Amino acid sequence: MLPACGDNMAAPVRIILEFGGGAELLFDGMKKHHVTLAGQEQPWDIKQLLVWIQRNLLKERPELFVQGDSVRPGILVLINDADWELMGELEYQLQDQDNIVFISTLHGG
Amino acid sequence: FWSKEMSEDVSSLKAQLEEKKNEIAILSRKLAQLEKGQTSAPELHHKVTSLNPLTEKPALSREDILRYSRQLLLPELGVRGHLNISKTSVLIVGCGGLGCPVAQYLAAAGIGRLGLLDYDEVELSNLHRQVLHGEENQGQAKALSAASTIKRLNSSVECVPYHLQLTPDNALQLVQQYPHITSVVAIATSSNNVPTRYLVNDSCVLSGKPLVSASALRMEGQLTVYNYQGGPCYRCLYPVPPPPETVTNCSDGGVLGVVPGIMGCFQALEVLKMASGQGSSCSQQLVMFDAQDSRWRSIRLRPRQPDCAVCGEKPSVTRLVDYEAFCGSAATDKCRKLNLLSKDQRITVQEYKCLLDTASPHLLLDVRPLVEVDICSLPFSLNIPLSGLAERKEDNLLLLRDRISQLKQQMAGDCQPAVYVICKLGNDSQTAVQVLEKMMSGSELSNFTVKDVIGGLMAWATIIDPTFPQY
Ligand SMILES: [Zn+2]
Numbered sequence: 001m002l003p004a005c006g007d008n009m010a011a012p013v014r015i016i017l018e019f020g021g022g023a024e025l026l027f028d029g030m031k032k033h034h035v036t037l038a039g040q041e042q043p044w045d046i047k048q049l050l051v052w053i054q055r056n057l058l059k060e061r062p063e064l065f066v067q068g069d070s071v072r073p074g075i076l077v078l079i080n081d082a083d084w085e086l087m088g089e090l091e092y093q094l095q096d097q098d099n100i101v102f103i104s105t106l107h108g109g
Numbered sequence: 110f111w112s113k114e115m116s117e118d119v120s121s122l123k124a125q126l127e128e129k130k131n132e133i134a135i136l137s138r139k140l141a142q143l144e145k146g147q148t149s150a151p152e153l154h155h156k157v158t159s160l161n162p163l164t165e166k167p168a169l170s171r172e173d174i175l176r177y178s179r180q181l182l183l184p185e186l187g188v189r190g191h192l193n194i195s196k197t198s199v200l201i202v203g204c205g206g207l208g209c210p211v212a213q214y215l216a217a218a219g220i221g222r223l224g225l226l227d228y229d230e231v232e233l234s235n236l237h238r239q240v241l242h243g244e245e246n247q248g249q250a251k252a253l254s255a256a257s258t259i260k261r262l263n264s265s266v267e268c269v270p271y272h273l274q275l276t277p278d279n280a281l282q283l284v285q286q287y288p289h290i291t292s293v294v295a296i297a298t299s300s301n302n303v304p305t306r307y308l309v310n311d312s313c314v315l316s317g318k319p320l321v322s323a324s325a326l327r328m329e330g331q332l333t334v335y336n337y338q339g340g341p342c343y344r345c346l347y348p349v350p351p352p353p354e355t356v357t358n359c360s361d362g363g364v365l366g367v368v369p370g371i372m373g374c375f376q377a378l379e380v381l382k383m384a385s386g387q388g389s390s391c392s393q394q395l396v397m398f399d400a401q402d403s404r405w406r407s408i409r410l411r412p413r414q415p416d417c418a419v420c421g422e423k424p425s426v427t428r429l430v431d432y433e434a435f436c437g438s439a440a441t442d443k444c445r446k447l448n449l450l451s452k453d454q455r456i457t458v459q460e461y462k463c464l465l466d467t468a469s470p471h472l473l474l475d476v477r478p479l480v481e482v483d484i485c486s487l488p489f490s491l492n493i494p495l496s497g498l499a500e501r502k503e504d505n506l507l508l509l510r511d512r513i514s515q516l517k518q519q520m521a522g523d524c525q526p527a528v529y530v531i532c533k534l535g536n537d538s539q540t541a542v543q544v545l546e547k548m549m550s551g552s553e554l555s556n557f558t559v560k561d562v563i564g565g566l567m568a569w570a571t572i573i574d575p576t577f578p579q580y
Pocket residue numbers: 341342343344345346413414417418419420421
């Protein structure tokens with residue numbers, strides 16, 4: 001018999017990450033990323049996702065994206081087309097197939 | 110009896126006379142139009158003055174009915190809605206890529222009064238997106254140029270062009286003047302710097318006006334209606350201003366003119382819905398437009414925040430403050446000037462010209478992105494974009510090492526080869542010098558002297574070579 005995963009091991013989470021309003025320029029200009037987060041004991045939350053993004057996607061100049069353990073001022077986070085403020089911000093627990101958008105506010109005209 | 114010839118002459122003369130009469134009528138109309146246009150040319154305001162109340166129209170004239178018939182037929186609007194629009198005053202902050210279409214569609218729809226504010230003059234590089242200005246308006250105040258075009262479109266709209274900068278000292282006085290008759294006033298902003306956005310927001314909150322705000326950059330647009338029907342204000346969403354170095358404006362990032370055009374039309378739509386009495390559906394909503402993928406997206410935003418500094422329960426901002434200090438950046442759309450290097454790490458364009466004239470061996474490294482190098486470049490420069498240097502891309506480093514060793518061979522004795530870094534304005538070139546120095550100390554590159562050219566290619570164009578393109 002194959003060794004089973006630990007009982008309290010959560011399944012991997014597949015999410016769609018999007019960057020817009022210029023934030024995509026920090027990620028080689030790629031607006032959409034299909035991402036699978038490995039299964040872990042605790043469910044994934046946005047705080048951990050930010051760390052994951054820094055380690056895996058963000059190569060240069062992290063100060064243009066994060067500040068402390070949150071996003072820098074001027075970046076809006078959207079969880080399934082809603083302002084993250086309505087969803088629990090950093091504590092929001094990621095569900096399979098979630099759509100997380102990081103949008104930089106534009107200042108042109 | 111008239112002969113056949115005679116009667117032919119008569120009818121030919123009659124036809125000629127008729128033709129001349131038509132010509133006279135056309136000329137008289139042209140003259141009348143010109144005279145009318147001259148007398149009603151809008152007067153440019155250099156400071157905020159108090160305005161007379163709008164003269165209220167009790168009913169629609171026969172001409173009004175003909176002119177606005179297509180919108181009067183809309184059940185959502187009707188006569189009542191149209192009369193409401195004609196009583197509405199709107200202040201448009203910025204007569205640029207967004208402000209132009211906003212003003213154009215509001216005027217066409219018969220808005221009562223338009224305040225048109227801009228402190229800039231029309232430049233050639235504005236014309237691809239700022240569609241109220243024409244080639245002959247270059248050098249003219251944007252507010253006046255916009256007002257003249259609007260007057261030609263609809264002479265019954267009252268235009269108030271303001272050639273001034275919005276400041277904490279004049280903003281409230283100005284904003285409070287809009288509206289006069291109805292309680293509906295919208296402030297459409299296309300101001301593209303962060304301090305002005307906070308200034309306009311706070312002025313609207315403190316005087317109880319809704320703010321129809323949009324922005325556009327590259328191939329994207331965003332729109333939200335703030336401080337409307339209990340919804341959040343700009344500060345509710347962005348309590349802390351972004352770090353200045355993260356803000357990109359149109360002259361840095363580029364923009365396709367039709368994108369602000371679309372967003373400005375969208376602003377005009379929301380203003381007209383509010384003015385006519387239907388109300389906007391964009392309160393507590395962020396509408397995003399991705400022109401590349403032709404995709405619109407509507408985001409549900411947080412409600413008004415009880416702890417908001419200006420619209421919350423215990424506001425700390427009860428009058429306008431110093432927004433440049435608050436944001437740590439200037440209230441201008443012009444580019445920032447970095448100062449990362451010491452004086453001996455930089456040379457002027459004049460000094461660089463001397464180096465060229467004396468054929469002093471060196472390498473000119475252009476660190477702009479490829480898209481800008483395609484527009485124009487100095488033919489003898491080597492292009493490696495700053496991003497390629499910063500990420501230490503192997504083929505870029507190889508190229509650089511090659512060119513430096515070539516340079517060494519050309520030079521007599523053990524002189525150090527010289528590299529001069531240039532970019533558009535002299536900001537990125539400073540960062541690049543720091544990156545290169547780091548690579549030398551980490552012995553990724555052999556030693557050479559490296560300096561940047563102050564003011565970049567745009568200084569080269571203004572001071573040394575007027576035929577070099579500016580963008
Ligand atoms: Zn607020």
